[in-house]
Amino acid sequence: MSLHRSLLPILVLCLLILGGCGGKSAYAPDSFGSRTLLHTLWFDGQLAGSESDLPRAALPVPDLRPPLRTHPLRALPPVPPARQQIITSVIPDGGRKIIALTFDLCERAPHLAGYQKDIVNFLRSRNVKATFFAGGKWMRTHPDKAMQLMADPLFEMGNHAWTHGNLALMDESEVREQIEWTQAQYELLFEELRMRARKRGVGREMSRVQPSLRTMRLPYGRNNEHTAEIMASMGLSIIQWSIEGEKDERARTVDQLVQWNLDKAQPGAIILMHANAVPQKTQELVPLLVRELGKRGYEFVTVSELLEMGPAVTVRDGYFDKPGDNRYVDTLFGGKGTLGRVK
Numbered sequence: 001m002s003l004h005r006s007l008l009p010i011l012v013l014c015l016l017i018l019g020g021c022g023g024k025s026a027y028a029p030d031s032f033g034s035r036t037l038l039h040t041l042w043f044d045g046q047l048a049g050s051e052s053d054l055p056r057a058a059l060p061v062p063d064l065r066p067p068l069r070t071h072p073l074r075a076l077p078p079v080p081p082a083r084q085q086i087i088t089s090v091i092p093d094g095g096r097k098i099i100a101l102t103f104d105l106c107e108r109a110p111h112l113a114g115y116q117k118d119i120v121n122f123l124r125s126r127n128v129k130a131t132f133f134a135g136g137k138w139m140r141t142h143p144d145k146a147m148q149l150m151a152d153p154l155f156e157m158g159n160h161a162w163t164h165g166n167l168a169l170m171d172e173s174e175v176r177e178q179i180e181w182t183q184a185q186y187e188l189l190f191e192e193l194r195m196r197a198r199k200r201g202v203g204r205e206m207s208r209v210q211p212s213l214r215t216m217r218l219p220y221g222r223n224n225e226h227t228a229e230i231m232a233s234m235g236l237s238i239i240q241w242s243i244e245g246e247k248d249e250r251a252r253t254v255d256q257l258v259q260w261n262l263d264k265a266q267p268g269a270i271i272l273m274h275a276n277a278v279p280q281k282t283q284e285l286v287p288l289l290v291r292e293l294g295k296r297g298y299e300f301v302t303v304s305e306l307l308e309m310g311p312a313v314t315v316r317d318g319y320f321d322k323p324g325d326n327r328y329v330d331t332l333f334g335g336k337g338t339l340g341r342v343k
């Protein structure tokens with residue numbers, strides 16, 4: 001084989017990965033960050049966080065302010081037809097034992113949610129991939145943490161609506177606002193990250209950070225008949241779960257929660273958990289669950305990686321554990337899901 005022919009596959013691969021080898025807007029579609037970027041911009045102690053990351057707080061008045069930019073600048077291509085419903089799991093090619101751990105970072109208008117550093121620190125210490133679905137307002141109230149998650153190659157981020165709106169109750173313009181504000185807030189933080197990276201001489205590493213969120217998670221798992229179509233037109237795949245990882249966490253011990261997850265685990269599963277310090281046992285559950293799933297031969301992937309590994313299993317309506325079991329939230333929270341509990 002001539003030198004020219006042997007180099008051709010490398011060149012093609014390079015073009016595919018970078019979308020043009022060094023072009024200004026190029027980024028690697030399968031990459032979620034850069035260790036160089038992460039460790040240049042933050043010291044280990046900063047990444048590890050502190051106790052001040054944990055507290056949740058009630059605000060004196062609900063924070064209804066929009067982000068500094070309300071429309072994303074980047075448009076995404078529409079979602080392919082096979083992924084236009086609500087994705088609960090994937091059937092991996094060859095039965096490969098892969099599983100996606102996902103953590104929601106929910107924050108409604110009247111509250112500040114926390115950041116459960118022990119979960120993130122554990123995942124980093126064991127090189128475990130995961131996906132974080134962040135509320136747009138959460139990203140605004142936790143900009144440094146959000147940028148750390150964005151920069152970390154282990155983690156994918158997804159859209160979890162601006163103030164946790166119940167999309168089943170919202171009209172199209174309200175749904176678009178919840179989602180677009182969050183896309184725009186992510187872009188604002190991406191731009192801030194890029195500015196910091198350039199200042200520290202690692203601007204090129206930004207080609208490895210996702211410039212837009214490409215997946216979304218329904219707050220409360222709630223949708224109506226139009227939601228899937230709207231999300232598909234916005235280019236966002238809806239990622240539900242096949243295992244409600246913290247189900248009945250108040251009534252169950254951590255060992256019982258581990259067993260609950262193991263009983264439901266199967267190749268291509270998606271596990272729902274939270275990293276906003278609202279559920280109280282997740283930080284104890286995650287290390288045990290990762291260990292037990294690892295013993296059973298499971299590999300951890302992000303949701304976008306999972307979607308590339310086999311056909312998606314979809315449903316028409318989201319739920320927690322069984323169809324219909326989340327409808328009660330429609331009357332539980334004010335402001336179409338964005339405010340506090342209705343007394």
Ligand SMILES: [Zn+2]
Nearest residue numbers: 104106219220
């Ligand atoms: Zn949520």
